[in-house]
Amino acid sequence: MAWTGRLITALAVCGVLLAGSAGCGSRAAQEQEQERGAGAPSPVGKLLEERDDGGRPYREVDEEGAPEVGVEVTPDADGGWDVRLRVRNFRFSPEGTDNRAVPGRGLAHLYVNDRLVALLRAPGHHLSPHTVRRGTHQVTVRLYADDDSVWAVGGKPVESTADITVSEPSPGTAPTAAERGTAGPDLAAGGRGSPDRDRRAG
Structure with missing residues (x-):
């Protein structure tokens, strides 16, 4: 041999x-x-030095074709809140997806007053009355890749925030307009939203 x-x-x-x-x-x-070429741009962007409060790095991608998110929060009949996400250039990954970044894919982190309350793999979520008590609150949704990096454009995270106010309604009355919160671009119309309510960065 x-x-x-x-x-x-x-x-x-x-x-x-x-x-x-x-x-x-x-x-x-x-x-x-x-x-x-070794220096060619990656289709999944470039990791930046910036990190979120949990230490997760930002993943910078070009603005053209970048993920977008809008959030709408509305009261329900039981005193809780329904959160609805509107996304563009983004799809939610199912449970068990490989821990790697894929363009335009991942999950959303839901925060109430900067406190993480849920990881979302679908565009809807319900906040119980105990999660959001009386007062004014910020509900923020931020998009992440499957490797736990933060999707970012221009050095800012891809996110959207809604302000909601919870008051003590009179028995038997419907929530007032002031108790509703919406934010984010009108994705169906291709808009970018109001600059003080739709934002990629806090």
Whole structure:
């Protein structure tokens, strides 16, 4: 079996070449690799130094085709709140998805007054009356990739915030307009929303 030794030697030489500047592949494959270039932009963006409060890094992507999110919060009949997300260029990943960043995919983190209350893999969520008590509150939704990095544009996280006010209604009365909270771009119409309510950064 003298050929075995020669084959192993040939594979070892190929391994050394692959670790260097050349490989054992065809010249065309090498040229394609050079055309792509080591410094070419990644389709999943660039990790930044900035991090969220939980230490998760921002993942910067181009504004064109970037994920967008809007949030609407409305009171329900039982004293709780229904949260509805409107997303563009983004799809929710199911439970068990691989822990890696894929363009325009991931989950949303739901915060009430900067406190994380839920991880969302669907566009709807219900806040119980105990979660949001009397007073004015900020409900923020922020988009994350599956590797737990924060989708970001222009160094700012992709997020949207709604302000809601909870008062003590009189028995048997419906919630007032002041108790409703909405924010985010009118995604159906292609709008960007009001600048003081729709934002990518807090």
